[in-house]
Amino acid sequence: MPEARQPLFVHVGNTHTVLALAGVGAFRKCVLPTPRSPADVEALQREPACRELLDAAGACYLGGVVPEAMQLLAQRLPLQPLSRRRAASLLDMDYNPPDSLGFDRLCKLLAAAAMHPGETTIVVDMGTATTIDLLLEARRFAGGLVMPGEQACLDALHAATALLPQLEAGGGEAYRSAGVGTKTSECMHLGVDAMIVGGLRQALDGLLSAHPGAGLLITGGGAERFLPVLQGLYPLRYEADLVLRGMQVLAGLETAALGRGDP
Ligand SMILES: Nc1ncnc2c1ncn2[C@@H]1O[C@H](COP(=O)(O)OP(=O)(O)O)[C@@H](O)[C@H]1O
Numbered sequence: 001m002p003e004a005r006q007p008l009f010v011h012v013g014n015t016h017t018v019l020a021l022a023g024v025g026a027f028r029k030c031v032l033p034t035p036r037s038p039a040d041v042e043a044l045q046r047e048p049a050c051r052e053l054l055d056a057a058g059a060c061y062l063g064g065v066v067p068e069a070m071q072l073l074a075q076r077l078p079l080q081p082l083s084r085r086r087a088a089s090l091l092d093m094d095y096n097p098p099d100s101l102g103f104d105r106l107c108k109l110l111a112a113a114a115m116h117p118g119e120t121t122i123v124v125d126m127g128t129a130t131t132i133d134l135l136l137e138a139r140r141f142a143g144g145l146v147m148p149g150e151q152a153c154l155d156a157l158h159a160a161t162a163l164l165p166q167l168e169a170g171g172g173e174a175y176r177s178a179g180v181g182t183k184t185s186e187c188m189h190l191g192v193d194a195m196i197v198g199g200l201r202q203a204l205d206g207l208l209s210a211h212p213g214a215g216l217l218i219t220g221g222g223a224e225r226f227l228p229v230l231q232g233l234y235p236l237r238y239e240a241d242l243v244l245r246g247m248q249v250l251a252g253l254e255t256a257a258l259g260r261g262d263p
């Protein structure tokens with residue numbers, strides 16, 4: 001029997017689109033800016049690393065939180081949208097309306113439930129936005145918080161002022177405790193970092209005092225730089241591919257329902 005081709009997962013975030021080929025253990029990934037035009041999708045198709053993953057893939061599954069970009073991708077690539085409704089139906093939702101919860105947040109909750117059956121878990125995602133979500137006993141989504149991510153904070157400072165420059169997120173060690181900047185860009189980076197760490201501490205301290213046994217998972221493109229600071233404060237486990245793991249859970253259920261077994 002010929003070897004089954006691995007499924008490909010395409011996740012469309014507000015900043016990055018990830019193509020990820022499932023394999024034994026880790027995903028093989030290609031990460032690009034989320035497309036905003038047909039020309040961007042064509043450029044993505046020409047990108048050798050993406051081409052290679054698309055050529056190697058069996059079924060290709062699509063999900064994300066940028067409808068226009070997902071439409072552009074689905075017009076040009078053989079992508080099968082994963083059902084948000086099915087994902088939501090797997091949890092008890094204290095969210096109003098339940099449909100409005102982002103696909104990425106749903107996927108991270110499904111991944112957390114699969115990784116920690118029966119457990120209460122707090123999921124932190126430092127992406128375009130930073131989200132903190134509370135999953136009770138691997139079943140009930142109790143709700144969450146949404147904060148601006150690092151780049152969004154820097155963009156807002158530039159957009160709202162005449163003299164503050166446009167800065168890029170990342171780079172350098174994340175803010176620890178005391179410290180002041182002695183030039184504009186340093187003041188902005190320190191201020192935004194302090195706001196992010198302070199905001200996360202405020203939210204996590206509150207949630208952990210209400211749910212002392214909760215497990216903590218962290219993911220997202222902005223997470224790695226903050227890990228040394230945050231892991232000094234909380235027993236956070238870093239999982240780079242939480243959204244993709246959730247998409248994998250969902251795709252497995254969809255193919256099982258069609259009688260095709262696991263993808
Ligand atoms: N070196 C970096 N390059 C890109 N984004 C970074 C970097 N460092 C931190 N970030 C933050 O990570 C965010 C992107 O994270 P990602 O998980 O890819 O987002 P999304 O899933 O929303 O597309 C950026 O908006 C920015 O705030």
Ligand SMILES: CC(C)(COP(=O)(O)O)[C@@H](O)C(=O)NCCC(=O)O
Nearest residue numbers: 013014065100101102104127128129
């Ligand atoms: C909160 C988000 C913007 C996070 O997106 P991301 O930072 O991962 O690109 C996204 O999950 C979203 O658009 N959600 C819809 C609204 C909601 O979850 O209530």
Ligand SMILES: [K+]
Nearest residue numbers: 125127128129
């Ligand atoms: K996010």
